[in-house]
Amino acid sequence: MSDIFDCRDDAQLLPGMRQARQAIGRGALVVIPTDTVYGVAADAFSAAAVQRLLDAKGRTRESPPPVLVAGTTMVRALVADLPEPVERLIERFWPGGLTIVLPAQPSLTWDLGETRGTVAVRMPDHRIALELIEETGPLAVSSANLTGEAAAVDVLSAHQMLGDRIDVYLDSGPVATGVPSTILDATGLARRERGAARILRVGAVTADEIREVIGDLLDDPAAPPVDTDADDTGSA
Template identity: 70%
Template sequence: MSPIFDCRDEAQLLAGMRRARQAIGRGELVVIPTDTVYGVAADAFDHQAVARLLAAKGRGRQSPPPVLVAGVTTLRALVAEVPEPVERLIDAFWPGGLTIVLPSQPSLSWDLGETRGTVAVRMPAHRIALELLEETGPLAVSSANLTGMAAGITAEDAHEMLRDSVAVYLGDGPSKNGVPSTIVDATSLVAGDEPLVRVLREGAVSRDQLHEVLGDLLEPAPGAEPVSPEAEAGPAVAGPAADAQSVPGSS
């Protein structure tokens, strides 16, 4: 039976982190706490480990996992370009609950699934996740649940669903947020006729918060009426959520 380490206890934290590093190095899966929900993690550059992650969740290659990083330096190594508006988003919301989709660095040797040349990247605001990322490098991480079920907000929740498909579970009590990250598509800022940032999934970061940073570069919510600059109005009401199949599973 795969062990659960309560990382609120220093002795279990040290043992759990050691076991987690070893598991990642062997191409196995690890459940980790993040600032949003718990995530199931694999070495982003081990295509067999990524395939195990998707299989454990009951997903196919059409739902590639996002990649968690320990800092902006790693982001720059993974993506083709970081446009200035994305720099603003990073300054405002990283580390934190915003996942950003950008064209991936074409020279990278990895296979996350059917990404169409993009990668979804996030820097989490959680000490355990960041410490592990510093030691392992980028991790492919998706919410710790079976597809179609609620994301785990404790290590025990994740264990109930994923069982022995995961080698090590790192627990840190209930997730402080419990809401998945917001996902934005910024690929058109790099190459597109109409440079806009599109919200793929609303979550921990609100559309209003994004608009404060991006202004008119944020694509209007579906069904939103255009408003003249002189008019005073409240925020537009968001339309239907994006098709779940088109949004990467993310913590």
């Protein structure tokens, strides 16, 4: 049976974080709050845990989860290149609702699914999520929902959809916005192939806001609108 901890209650916060940390360590799944939507978290370096995450949501390996990090230092360990324009975006929008796709560090031994050599990274603007990531390391996190359903904006909705597929639920109340993150493909900048970034999904950060930071390095801002069934906490 799943454990649900109300992290707004100091008496439940510490045991909840301890149980979540232990669950991640043994390859189990945890639902965590972020600044955008609730997410299902798994150890990013456990292929079995990542597969368990995809199975819980009813997704395939063709929909790999983003990875949540606690800062730029953690990102540098995960990506092959962090170009200067991306550093500017990170300084402006992190922690917050921008997920950035970059070439993955080829030396890493992990399996997030069919990533085609990339990784989608984001630093969430939420104390509980960041504290957990600091303790566990990078987490593969996808929105807390079943495929075809809206991403959960509270723990009750997440539990109704995912039930005992999740070992631990951390509750911090309804999320502030419920708007998933914007996803920006920055592999062109990193690989110097196209020399530009492109928006894969419009969400919490607008194209105009991104263009203010990197100017013409952003391709045509037209992009698919926000998808409430997002494979991302805010991707998760």
